[in-house]
Amino acid sequence: MMHSVPGLISKTWLSGIDTHSVGGFYAFDSLKNARAYATGMLSDFAKGSNASLTVKLFDGDVVAEASRGMNSPFYSV
Template sequence: MSKVFLYAEIQVSIPFSKIDWQTINGTMKKEKGLKSKTWLSGINTNSIGGFYEFDSLENAQAYATGYLAAAAQRLGGSLTVRLFDGDVVGEASRGIGSPFYEREPALA
């Protein structure tokens, strides 16, 4: 797998305005294999999380069991993580214009 998506949510109630995302982003940029993160903030729950793209299953798993697990523990929250195969859904995702895949070439 060369493209792995990770969904993570920490069940806490912290308004996103209270999250030091600038510092967290700087730390996350050092994580091996992380290509991108889209931050998520739960509507009416203030849970925090994200949708991540990694370059391999191994790097995604290491991030989940390392950095994310430690963050959840520090915040006193419960962590939910799901991993998804980004390779197998590539054609279907390009066909719907996903920003995580190159656009299909224009028809001549």
């Protein structure tokens, strides 16, 4: 299912220790696609699961150079 999300480049799954929370870091090819996913499929899933949802958008291009300098796996490709 995730392979069909428009513009999705990668996702890192997270699980909160002792909090029963889940989440992740998503990378998209554009702000437009990121917003569409957050306000569409992700929001619909949260509503259908009676779960709370928090979304924060970050600009990865701002930190790209520093991330490459740290040999971040995401930017090593």
